[in-house]
Amino acid sequence: MDIKNAIEIKNVSKSFKVRINSNSKYKRSISFKIKAEKQEHVVLDDISFNVKKGEVIGILGRNGSGKSTLLKIISHILEPDSGTVEISGNIASILELGMGFHQDMSGRENIFIKGAMYGFSKEQIERKMNDIVEYSGLGDYIDNPLRTYSSGMTGRLAFAIMVNVDANIFLVDEILSVGDASFSAKASEHFKKAAKNGKTILLVSHSIGSIEEMCSRAIWIENGRIKENGPVKTVCSHYKAGMTESFEITSDLAESGVADAQYRLALMYRDGTKIGVDESLAFQWMKSAAEQNHILAQLGYADMLFDGIGTEQDTVTAIQYYQMAADRGNNDARIKLAILLGDDDSDRKEMRELFKLLAEKGNPLNEFRYADLLLKTAWGESDRKEAFEWFKKAADDGNLDAKFQTGVMYRDGIGIGSNIESAVKMFIDAGEMGHQRSQTVLAELYLSGIKVERNEEESFKWYLKSAKSGNSRSQYQVGVMYRDGIGTDINYDETKKWLNVFSNSVLINHQNWAADILKNISLNNEKYSFIGMMRKAVQSENPNFMFKLASYMRDKSIDFDTGEIIRLFKDSADCNNVASQMALGDLFLKGMFVEEDKKKAFEYYRRAALNGNPVAAFNVALMYHKGIGTDIDNEKYRLFLEIAQEGGYTDSFLVI
Amino acid sequence: MMVMNTMKDIYANRTLLYSMIIRNLKGKYKNSYLGFAWHFVTPAIMILMFYILYTGIMQQNVENYWVYLCTGMFPFYFLQGCLINGSNCIVSNAGTIKKMYFPREIIILSDVASAFITFLIGYAVVITLMLITNCSFNGFALLFLPVIMIITAMFAIGYELILSTIVVFVRDLQYLIQALSRILFWVTPVFYVIDNMKGILSTVVGYNPFTYFIEIYHEILYDGNIPNTHYIMLCIIFAVFALIIGVFVFNRFKGRFAEEL
Numbered sequence: 001m002d003i004k005n006a007i008e009i010k011n012v013s014k015s016f017k018v019r020i021n022s023n024s025k026y027k028r029s030i031s032f033k034i035k036a037e038k039q040e041h042v043v044l045d046d047i048s049f050n051v052k053k054g055e056v057i058g059i060l061g062r063n064g065s066g067k068s069t070l071l072k073i074i075s076h077i078l079e080p081d082s083g084t085v086e087i088s089g090n091i092a093s094i095l096e097l098g099m100g101f102h103q104d105m106s107g108r109e110n111i112f113i114k115g116a117m118y119g120f121s122k123e124q125i126e127r128k129m130n131d132i133v134e135y136s137g138l139g140d141y142i143d144n145p146l147r148t149y150s151s152g153m154t155g156r157l158a159f160a161i162m163v164n165v166d167a168n169i170f171l172v173d174e175i176l177s178v179g180d181a182s183f184s185a186k187a188s189e190h191f192k193k194a195a196k197n198g199k200t201i202l203l204v205s206h207s208i209g210s211i212e213e214m215c216s217r218a219i220w221i222e223n224g225r226i227k228e229n230g231p232v233k234t235v236c237s238h239y240k241a242g243m244t245e246s247f248e249i250t251s252d253l254a255e256s257g258v259a260d261a262q263y264r265l266a267l268m269y270r271d272g273t274k275i276g277v278d279e280s281l282a283f284q285w286m287k288s289a290a291e292q293n294h295i296l297a298q299l300g301y302a303d304m305l306f307d308g309i310g311t312e313q314d315t316v317t318a319i320q321y322y323q324m325a326a327d328r329g330n331n332d333a334r335i336k337l338a339i340l341l342g343d344d345d346s347d348r349k350e351m352r353e354l355f356k357l358l359a360e361k362g363n364p365l366n367e368f369r370y371a372d373l374l375l376k377t378a379w380g381e382s383d384r385k386e387a388f389e390w391f392k393k394a395a396d397d398g399n400l401d402a403k404f405q406t407g408v409m410y411r412d413g414i415g416i417g418s419n420i421e422s423a424v425k426m427f428i429d430a431g432e433m434g435h436q437r438s439q440t441v442l443a444e445l446y447l448s449g450i451k452v453e454r455n456e457e458e459s460f461k462w463y464l465k466s467a468k469s470g471n472s473r474s475q476y477q478v479g480v481m482y483r484d485g486i487g488t489d490i491n492y493d494e495t496k497k498w499l500n501v502f503s504n505s506v507l508i509n510h511q512n513w514a515a516d517i518l519k520n521i522s523l524n525n526e527k528y529s530f531i532g533m534m535r536k537a538v539q540s541e542n543p544n545f546m547f548k549l550a551s552y553m554r555d556k557s558i559d560f561d562t563g564e565i566i567r568l569f570k571d572s573a574d575c576n577n578v579a580s581q582m583a584l585g586d587l588f589l590k591g592m593f594v595e596e597d598k599k600k601a602f603e604y605y606r607r608a609a610l611n612g613n614p615v616a617a618f619n620v621a622l623m624y625h626k627g628i629g630t631d632i633d634n635e636k637y638r639l640f641l642e643i644a645q646e647g648g649y650t651d652s653f654l655v656i
Numbered sequence: 657m658m659v660m661n662t663m664k665d666i667y668a669n670r671t672l673l674y675s676m677i678i679r680n681l682k683g684k685y686k687n688s689y690l691g692f693a694w695h696f697v698t699p700a701i702m703i704l705m706f707y708i709l710y711t712g713i714m715q716q717n718v719e720n721y722w723v724y725l726c727t728g729m730f731p732f733y734f735l736q737g738c739l740i741n742g743s744n745c746i747v748s749n750a751g752t753i754k755k756m757y758f759p760r761e762i763i764i765l766s767d768v769a770s771a772f773i774t775f776l777i778g779y780a781v782v783i784t785l786m787l788i789t790n791c792s793f794n795g796f797a798l799l800f801l802p803v804i805m806i807i808t809a810m811f812a813i814g815y816e817l818i819l820s821t822i823v824v825f826v827r828d829l830q831y832l833i834q835a836l837s838r839i840l841f842w843v844t845p846v847f848y849v850i851d852n853m854k855g856i857l858s859t860v861v862g863y864n865p866f867t868y869f870i871e872i873y874h875e876i877l878y879d880g881n882i883p884n885t886h887y888i889m890l891c892i893i894f895a896v897f898a899l900i901i902g903v904f905v906f907n908r909f910k911g912r913f914a915e916e917l
Contacts, residue, residue: 016915072914076757079911095755102683113679116672117756125671 001086006169006200007051007074012083014044014069014224043069044080045224053089053168056191056201058211058232060239061221062249067204070221071095071171074202089168089200092118096173097158107142107149107157108133114158118165128164136160155183163190169200188214212236237449244450245420247275254285262289263297270300270309270381271417283310290321298325299333303381335377352377359390363643364397365612371402381415388415395426398610400576403430404438411451420451431462433607434576439466440474447486460487467498469575470542472505504539511537512545519552538568543575551583554593562593573604581608582616589619602629609640614647658907665759673762673769680770695774696781699729706847718849720878723791726782727877728846728870734775735812735866736837742767742816743823743833750917760910764820768812776805786877794880804872804883807895811869814898817906824909824916844870865894 001008018041043066051057061067072078074085075093100117101110111132115125133142136156146154172191188210195201195214205211211218211232218235220228228235243249247268253261262285268275269282283304289297302321305314319340325333352373359370371390374383388409394402407426410419424445430438439462445452446459460481466474479498482491515533534549550568553560566587572580581604587593588601602623608616621640624633666673685694703725710716710725718724745767746753746760753760786793823830843857844866853861861867868890872883 072754077754077914093755093757099755100752102679104683105679109675109678109682112675113672116669116675117752117758119669119758120671122671122674 001088002050003088004052005050006053006055006087006089007202008084008086009050009074010048010084010086012044012047012070012073012080012085013042014066014073014078014080015040015042017041043224044073047083047221047224047226049219049226049229051200051202053200054195054198055217056195056215057203058215058218058236059202059204059221060208060211060218060235062206062252065221066224067221068095068173071173071202071204075171087169090119091169091171092165092167093171094162094165094173095171097162098154101146101154101158103147104145106145107136107138110146110157111142111161114161115164118161119167120165124166132157132160132164135163159183159187167199169202170194171202171204173204174206184210208236208240233449233454237454240450241453257292259289259292259294259297262286262292263294263300266297266300267413267418270304271413273413273417273419279310281310293324293328295325295328295330295333298322299330302333302336307381309381339377358646361642362397362639363646364394364399364402364610365643366646367391367394367397368399368402368405371405375405375415384409384415386415395429398606400430400433400435400438400611403427404435404441407438407441411445424452431465434465434469434574436466436469436471436575439463439469440471443474443477456481456487458487467501468541468571470505470544472502475499475502475505475541501539501541504536505542508537508542508545512548515548541571541575543572543577543580546572546575547577547580547583550580554583554587566593573607576611578608578611578613578616581605581611582613585616585619598623598629600629609643612647614644614649617641617647618644618649659903662759662761662907666761666765669758669762672758673766676762676766677770677773680766681773696778699733699778703729710847716848720791723782723786724849724874724878725847726785727873728844730775730778730782731808731873732841732844732846732866732870733778734771734808735869736840737771737774738768738812738816739819739837739840740834741771742812743819744830745816746820746824746913747827747830747917754914754917760913761817761906764813764816764906768809768816771812772805772809783877792880794876794882797876797880797882800872800883800888801876804869804876804888804891807888807891808869811865811891811895811898814895814900814902817902818898821905821909824913840864840866843867845874846870865890868894 018039047070059067059070069078071093072095073080074087075091075095077093077095100114102113105113108129111129112125115128115132116122120128133139136142136153136159138153138157141149141153142157146157149157170191191201191203192214201214203211203215215232217230218228218232218239219226220235220239228238243253244264247265250261250265250268254265266282266285266289267273269278269285271277283301286297286301286304290301298321302318302325304310305318305321307313319337322333322337322340326337352370355366355370355373358366367390371387371394374387374390377383388406391402391406391409395406403426407423407430409415410423410426412418424442427438427442427445431442443459443462443466446455446462448454460478463474463477463481467478475498479495479502481487482495482498484490511533515530515537518533519530530552531549534545534552537545538549546568550565550572553565553568566584569580569584569587573584585601585604585608588597588604590596602620605616605619605623609620617640621637621644623629624637624640626632681692681695685691688694690697703722706725707722710718711721742764745763749763753763819829819833823833843860843864845853845861850858850861850867850871868887872887872891875881875883875887
C-alpha cells in the first residue's frame with residue numbers, strides 16, 4: 001500500500017441476492033419452500049480508486065447507484081464479493097446520526113454507548129463527556145431518558161457526539177442533507193474544519209452544492225461503476241448535465257414526485273428526444289406536473305388539452321389551467337387567455353395571414369417577424385413548430401436575431417426537441433457575427449456547465465466578446481474572471497480595467513450627452529471637447545458611440561488618423577452595428593481611407609441589409625445586378641430590392 | 657489466526673462490550689418501578705409457585721426443596737435466556753449492525769455476559785439465604801462451582817453464536833426456539849428430582865444437554881457432593897463442541913449480516 005494513501009480500493013465488486021416471489025406473497029408464506037427464486041443484483045462492479053491522505057472526496061450518484069454500499073464496504077460493515085479494501089489509519093463511519101441510541105437510557109449513558117461504537121475508550125469518553133454535554137446544549141436534561149427528548153434534542157445529542165469523534169478518516173453519508181438548514185450548515189462547517197486539519201473525508205451526498213463546496217475531487221458512480229473520477233468541478237458539471245438530460249434520471253426523479261422532472265419527462269415523451277414519442281405518457285406526466293403547480297407544465301398541459309394531444313380535447317379544463325398559469329404571472333398564458341376569452345380571433349388571423357404572405361417572399365427580416373408573431377400568439381405545439389421553422393429559415397438566410405432565437409428554441413426545446421449541440425452552433429454563429437445576446441448566453445452556458453460541458457476558457461472568450469461590444473454585465477463578469485483566474489490567467493491590471501469600464505458604463509450616457517452639447521457650443525476650454533468626451537464614452541466599447549465618434553472624425557477627416565476611424569468602424573460593425581456596417585460598405589466601395597475592396601464592401605452592405613437597413617439592401621441588390629464584389633444573381637437582386645422597398649427606400653421603386 | 661484477530665478486535669472494543677453489558681442490564685427493565693430487581697423477582701415468583709405446587713399440592717416430600725429449586729432455577733434461566741434472547745440478538749441489533757462496524761461477536765458476548773451477571777447475583781442471593789438458614793456446604797465441592805459456571809457460559813456462547821447466525825438467514829427458527837424452550841423447562845430436572853423419573857420422559861431428559869449442567873449445580877450445592885466426573889466431561893464436550901462450531905459458523909457468515917438484515 002502506498003504510504004501517501006489513506007484508502008486503496010482495488011477491483012471491488014458486490015452483488016446482492018434479491019428474492020423474487022413468483023407466487024403470491026400469501027402462497028409463499030404457507031409453503032415450506034425455503035429456497036425462493038433468487039436473482040443476483042450487481043451493486044458494485046469492479047470499483048477501484050485511491051484516496052490520498054488529507055483528501056476530501058465526494059461521491060455522487062443517484063439512488064441505488066451503489067454509493068452507500070461502497071461506503072459500507074469501506075467501513076467494513078459489508079464484505080465485498082471480490083476485491084480488496086486497504087485502509088491506513090483509523091476510520092469513523094458516520095452513516096446515520098441517531099442510530100444506536102437506546103430510548104430508555106439517559107443521554108449520558110447513550111453517550112457512552114455511542115462513543116464506544118465510534119471506538120472511544122472509557123477514559124476518552126469521560127474526558128469528552130463535558131464537552132459533548134455542553135455542545136449539545138442539553139444541560140441538566142442529559143440525565144433524563146432519551147424517550148423524553150424531542151427529536152431536535154436527540155439530533156443535537158447525536159451531532160454533539162459526532163463532532164467529538166476523532167479519527168483520521170471520515171466516511172460521511174448524506175448527513176449534510178438531513179435535518180434543518182442550520183443543522184446542515186453546522187455539519188458542513190464541522191467537516192470543512194476537519195478537512196482543513198488534514199483529515200481524509202469521503203462524502204456521499206445528493207446535494208451537489210455541498211460536494212462542490214467541500215471536496216477537491218469527486219467520483220460519480222452510476223449503476224455500480226465509476227463513471228467519472230476527477231476534479232470536483234468537472235465531475236459535478238457532468239453530473240448536473242446528466243441529471244437534466246438523462247432519461248433514466250429524469251424518470252427516476254419524476255416518479256419520486258419532482259414536478260420539474262415530470263415536466264421535463266413529459267417534454268421528452270412529447271418531442272421524442274431521448275425516447276420515442278408517446279403522447280399519452282407525455283400527457284400523464286404533464287398532468288401530474290401541472291397538478292403540482294408547475295407553471296410551465298400548466299401551460300403545456302393546457303396546450304395539450306386544447307389540441308387534444310394524448311387525450312381528448314377539453315377546452316374547459318384547458319382554460320382553467322391557462323387561468324392558473326396566468327394568475328401566477330405567465331405572459332404566454334395571459335395572451336392565450338385573453339384571445340380565448342375575447343372570442344374575437346379575426347385580428348390575430350388577419351395579422352398572421354399578412355405576415356405569412358410577407359415572409360413567404362423570402363425576406364429574412366419578414367421571416368423573423370412572422371416567426372416572432374407566431375411564437376407570441378402560439379396556440380399550441382403546431383404553432384411553435386411552425387415558428388421554429390420560420391426562425392430557422394431566417395437564421396439560415398443570415399438574420400442574427402433569428403439565429404439567436406433558433407438557438408434558444410433548440411436549447412429549451414420549444415417547437416422542436418431539445419438539441420443542445422444545434423443550439424450552441426446557432427449561438428456561436430450569431431456570436432461570431434457580433435450578436436451580443438448570443439455571446440452572453442453562450443458564456444453563461446459554458447460557465448454553468450449544466451447543459452454543455454463546463455468550459456471556463458470558452459465562457460471567458462464569449463464574455464470578453466460581449467464585454468467588448470459594450471454589455472456592462474459581461475464587462476463586470478470579465479473583470480471578475482480576470483481576478484479569480486476563471487478561464488484565463490489571473491491579471492489584476494485587466495481586472496481593474498474592466499471593472500473601470502463597468503463603472504464607467506454608468507456615466508456613458510452622460511458622456512454622450514455632454515459630447516452632443518459640446519459639439520454645438522464651444523466652452524473655450526481645452527479640457528472639454530466633443531472628441532475628448534466621445535473618446536471617454538468609447539472606452540465602454542459601446543458600438544453606437546464608436547460609430548458616432550468615427551463618423552464625426554470621418555466628416556472632419558483632415559485632422560484625424562484614418563487608421564483610428566477605420567478601426568472604430570470595424571469594431572462597431574463587428575458588434576453588429578448596422579450604421580457602421582453601412583459606413584464601412586461605403587468606405588470600401590469608394591476606397592476612402594482604405595484601399596478599394598468591392599468584395600468587402602459587398603459583405604458589409606449585405607450584413608447591414610440583413611439587419612434591416614434598406615439603403616444597404618438597395619446597394620446589395622445593385623451589386624448583385626451588376627456583379628460588383630459578387631456574382632450576378634438576378635433572383636437575389638429582386639429579393640434585396642424588395643427588402644429595400646419594404647424598408648421604404650424610395651430609389652428602389654425608381655429602378656423597377 | 658482469524659480467531660486471534662477477532663480476539664484482538666474484541667479487546668480493542670472492550671469499552672463497547674462494557675457499555676453494551678450495562679445497556680442490557682439496565683435497559684431491560686428501565687421503564688419500570690422495580691427496575692433491575694425484576695431480574696430476580698421473576699425467578700422468585702416461579703420458585704414460589706413451584707414450591708407450593710410441588711410440596712403443597714403434589715405432596716412430594718423432598719428435603720430442603722426450596723434449595724433444590726433455587727440452585728436449579730437460576731442456571732436454567734441463564735441457559736434458557738441465552739437461548740431465547742440470544743438466538744434473536746443479531747436480528748434485534750439490525751439497525752446498529754447495518755450502520756456501524758464493530759466486532760459482531762461483541763453483541764453475543766455482551767448478551768451472555770449480562771445474563772451471566774444476573775445469574776451470579778441470583779446465586780449470591782441464594783447462597784446467602786442458604787448460609788442464613790444453616791444449610792450444610794461441602795467446601796471442596798464448592799471449588800467446582802466457578803469451573804462449571806465458566807463451562808456453562810462457554811456452552812451458552814457456543815450455541816448463541818450458532819443460533820443467532822442461523823436466525824439471521826432463517827427467521828422461522830426464532831419462533832421454533834421460543835416454543836421449544838417452554839418444553840425444555842419440563843424436560844429439565846429443575847423442579848422435579850431425576851431419580852423419580854421413569855419411562856419415555858426419562859429418556860428425553862437424558863438426551864437434553866441442559867440436564868447435565870443443572871444436575872452438576874444440584875450436586876455441588878444441594879447434595880454437597882463433588883460432581884460426577886462423567887457429567888463434567890459431558891458438559892465440557894458440549895461446551896467445547898458448541899464453541900468450536902459456533903466460532904466457525906459465526907465467522908463464516910458474520911460478513912453477510914449487514915446485507916441479510
